[in-house]
Structure formats: C-alpha cells, structure tokens
Amino acid sequence: MTGNNLAIIILAAGQGTRMRSRLPKVLHAIGGRPLVGHVLTTAGRLEADHVEVVVRHEREQVVAALAEDYPDAVFIDQDEVPGTGRAVQVAVDALPADFDGDVLVLSGDCPLADADTLRSFLDAHRAAEAEATLMTAVVEDPTGYGRVIRDADGGVDRVVEQKDATADEASVSEINAGMYVFRVGTLRKYLPSVGVDNAQGEMYLTDVPGLLRRDGSRVAASVVSDVTVTYGVNDRAQLAEVGRLLNRRIVRRWQLEGVTVIDPATTWIDDDATLAPDVTILPNTHILRATSIAEGAIIGPDTTLVDCEVGEDAIVRRTDATLAVIGAEATVGPFSFLRPGTVLGARGKIGAYVETKNAEIGEGSKVPHLSYVGDATIGRGVNLGASTITANYDDVNKHRTIVEDEVHTGSHTTLVAPVRLGAGAKTGAGAVVRKDVPAGSLAMSVAPQRNIEGWVEKNRAGTGAADAAARTRVAE
Numbered sequence: 001m002t003g004n005n006l007a008i009i010i011l012a013a014g015q016g017t018r019m020r021s022r023l024p025k026v027l028h029a030i031g032g033r034p035l036v037g038h039v040l041t042t043a044g045r046l047e048a049d050h051v052e053v054v055v056r057h058e059r060e061q062v063v064a065a066l067a068e069d070y071p072d073a074v075f076i077d078q079d080e081v082p083g084t085g086r087a088v089q090v091a092v093d094a095l096p097a098d099f100d101g102d103v104l105v106l107s108g109d110c111p112l113a114d115a116d117t118l119r120s121f122l123d124a125h126r127a128a129e130a131e132a133t134l135m136t137a138v139v140e141d142p143t144g145y146g147r148v149i150r151d152a153d154g155g156v157d158r159v160v161e162q163k164d165a166t167a168d169e170a171s172v173s174e175i176n177a178g179m180y181v182f183r184v185g186t187l188r189k190y191l192p193s194v195g196v197d198n199a200q201g202e203m204y205l206t207d208v209p210g211l212l213r214r215d216g217s218r219v220a221a222s223v224v225s226d227v228t229v230t231y232g233v234n235d236r237a238q239l240a241e242v243g244r245l246l247n248r249r250i251v252r253r254w255q256l257e258g259v260t261v262i263d264p265a266t267t268w269i270d271d272d273a274t275l276a277p278d279v280t281i282l283p284n285t286h287i288l289r290a291t292s293i294a295e296g297a298i299i300g301p302d303t304t305l306v307d308c309e310v311g312e313d314a315i316v317r318r319t320d321a322t323l324a325v326i327g328a329e330a331t332v333g334p335f336s337f338l339r340p341g342t343v344l345g346a347r348g349k350i351g352a353y354v355e356t357k358n359a360e361i362g363e364g365s366k367v368p369h370l371s372y373v374g375d376a377t378i379g380r381g382v383n384l385g386a387s388t389i390t391a392n393y394d395d396v397n398k399h400r401t402i403v404e405d406e407v408h409t410g411s412h413t414t415l416v417a418p419v420r421l422g423a424g425a426k427t428g429a430g431a432v433v434r435k436d437v438p439a440g441s442l443a444m445s446v447a448p449q450r451n452i453e454g455w456v457e458k459n460r461a462g463t464g465a466a467d468a469a470a471r472t473r474v475a476e
Contacts, residue, residue, distance in 0.1 A: 005101030006048040006122070007184065009091040012036045012108030013056035013078040018235040024058040025233065026108040027065050030243035031250060032270025032289050035233055036062075038111030038246075040070045041271075045115040046104075046122075050095060052076050053108070054087040083202030089191040092184065102126070103187060105180040105205065110232045112246060113179060117229050121222050125181040130220035131212050132186060134159065135179040137227040145175035146206055148221060156219040159206035163199040174223070176206060177230035186212065246271075262300075276312075294328070303333070311346065324356075327363070345380070362405070374398075375417065379405035385429070387412040404439070 016025025026036035033041065036053070043051050051070075055062050056078040063075050076091045088105055095103075104122065106113065125133035134156060136148050144162055147169050151157040159176045160169045187208070194207045209219045224230060233239045250271060251264045258277030261267050269275070269287045279293050282300030289307045293299060296313040303319045310316060311328035321338035327346035332338065336350050341358035344350055348361050351368040359373045365382040367373055373384070375392040377400065388409045390401040399417035407421045410429035415421070422439030430445060437443045457466045 006046065006104060007050040007095055007099060007101060008043045008046065008048045008104045008106060009088055010036065010039050010043065010053045010106050010108050011084060011087050012062060013054050013087050015057040024062050027062060028239055030111060030239065031246045032272050034065060035111045036108035037066065037069065039106050039108055040066065040073055042113060042115050042118065046118060052091045052094060054078050054091050081203060084205040085191060085194040085203030085207060088187060088205050092187045095184065099184060101184060103182045103184050107178045107232055110178060110230065112231055112242060113229045117224065122181060124222040125220060128218065128220040131183055131217040132209055133181045133220040133222055134209065135177040135230065136174050136221045136223050137177050137230045138174050138223065139227055142173050142175045147172040148174040148176055156209055156221045157213055158210040161204060161206065177224065178232065376401040376403065378403045381406045383408045385409045385411040385413060389414055391416045
C-alpha cells in the first residue's frame, strides 16, 4: 500500500493519570521505543500520504521525544475541548483541503497493532464501501471498553461507552478496539454535529457511527482474530503485560529467522536489534536498542547489551556492555563491564571483573582479569597482567594511555597516563609506570625489600598475629 490516498491520525493527547507518572503515558517505553513510537513506526510502514499526531498534555515533552526519529509526522494541538471526537476534528481540519481519501485513526497507547493487521483492516473498509469501519474484538471481560451494539440484521448500529451503557448494553462482549477508518468527507460532515451530552462531557468519536446510521449510511465492523493487537496501556500493570506480548512476538520472529533462544521467557530483545542466523541467546539476556549480533555468536547467560556490535562467533558471557564493539571470535566475560567507546578486536579477550571505557583493544590482545582500561589504545597481541590499570584521571582531566603491539605487563601494573609503552615492552610485577617505555624495554619499580624484625609484636601487641609471632620465635 503506497500513498493510497490515506491519512493516519494518532491520538496522543491524553494525560494518562492512571500511570501515576511525570512521564506522559505515550512516552513510556516497551521494546526499546515509546508506546506512540511503535504506532508511528507502523504508520510509516503503511506509507500514508499524511501522518498526524494529536498532542496536548505535556505537549513539548512529547514532541521533543518524537520529532527527530519521526520527521514526517505532523504534530497537531488539541484545544480545551475534550474527547477523541475533538482530537480527530482538529487533525482533519489540518489536512489539505483537497485531500479526499480515507482516514485511519489509531491510539498512541496501542502499540501492538501491526502493519499487516491494519492493511487488512483498510482492505475490509474499502471492500465494504462503508462510510466508516470500526475495528472490534470479542472478549471475555469487556469492562472498560465501548460496546458495539448491532442491529437486527447484524450491522453496526452504534457504540456505547462503558459509563453510558445500560445493563443490557454492558453485557455485550463485542468491544470497540479504538481503531477506525472513515472517509474524510464523512468526518468533515459529521464531527461538527457531535456534542458533549454524555457522562464524561466529551466529544466522542464513537458518536459518528450513530449519526451515520441515523442517516442511513453504511457502517462496517472488522473483527480481529487476535485480540492482543487491540490492547492498550492505561497503567503500569498493562504496560508490563503489553511489553511481554511484544517481546514474545519479537523473540519468535528471530527464532523463525534461525536464532536459537534457549529460554524465551527470560530473553528480552528490542525491536531495533538485529540478529543473524545461528546466533545463540542463553537465559536472562537483554539485547537492547540497536544492538547487532553477527552469525554464530553466543550471548549470555545473564548479559545485557545496549547499542552494541558483536562480530561472528564471538562469545559474551555475564556481561554488561553499552555502545561497545566486540570483534569476531572475541571472548568477553564473565562479569565484565564494557562502557561506551570500548572496541575489542578480533580474537581479543576481556575477562573476569574487567572494566573498559573509551578503549581500543587490538586484534588478539587480552585483558584477562581484574583490570581497568580507560581512555587507552592497546595494540595487537598485547597481554595485560592481572590487576593492570590505566590511571587516566588526574582529578582535573582525562589522559590517554598508548600500549603498542606485543606488550606484556606484569601483575598489578599501574600505567599513569599520559604514557606510552613501546612495541614489545614489558613491565615487572607491581610496576608503577609514569614515563614512556621504549620499545623492547623492561619497566620496573623496584625498591630493596626491608624486613623490620619484631615490628608486629611491638606495634600490634595483644593481637593474634603478635601472639603467633611470639610463639614461633620461642620455638625457633
């Protein structure tokens, strides 16, 4: 469906008081995007001529959060008149006067309506040659939803909101899903006739079908088979449930693309992440934002990757990484912390209890354990001994450490930046390196060892150590 004489109006003006949040409801995120972001993404896939988002509550915050990622969307301000009918009216008024197509109305808090479902919905509307078509669903518990009241012939007669429904109407299990298609001329004609004579004192968009039926026009209904596509979010409990459903959908999609997910229930993958065939995801793993994982990589268990790039056949275990690049056949973890700017070369290693930041670690180089590498450039074939750290901060500025190819450091080496270790250089255990080390040199910080006899008994009298020393001295 390309162009197709279609406008999409997304309703995102509500306050969402049941969320009990400073953040507007439509900006609460699931799957790596705000709720309304999912709706806008789907709208983009329908390639409509016009996409409008109606905003009011925390208008500036909503627009600021969406404008960069969705540049084709037009933001329309709803005025003081409340209700979905008024929201659609101001959006229709903003459409070009010569637009004469269909208007698809979506809710900004219903992120599960996918493009295929909406295409089928539009096709059903056009096939029925209706003035308006409602998306409906049959549910076990319709509480809180508008009820779809049909006439004796099975056609749609009207929609009754929960607070305005009689007991008989409230017993109806077919609900209004809150998604509609109208001919734009129908909206232009009938919205001015919609009043606020109801329990909420609002302009209901759902009054339009009743007005159409009064005038003998055709109103159709399209019943969805998967009721989950109609689910909206009104509180934190529903946010979690809808997020779980979306994640299950995403995980299944990747499984069908050839990704092994050992435990889908504990695996979370954002909608923008990409995974190649033969990737394996172990339990309790989060693949977030625009993370990309190449073929054959093994991720997890207990791993979180945010905006990371992982190369072919890499292994990442029990790791937290953000904005990091992990090369092909590299290994990371367990218990590693990769901060933004970390680049690990092919066949490299970042091991247990290692933290890195703004560090380029060359091909085949290893930071095996208990180290901190920040603001550093590490060459190829380097091995940093246990507890090697780059002391990159002088309390005012950050400085860079450069370690050239094939350098090996002894355990507990401290590299005080700015400093450079030349190719093939080595350091002794416990070295504190404050000056550049020429290529092929050994850097050592060695002072003669002094043993002060009787120090413990004199300075720690009465302790277990002093008693043990005294006993040993007597025995000798």
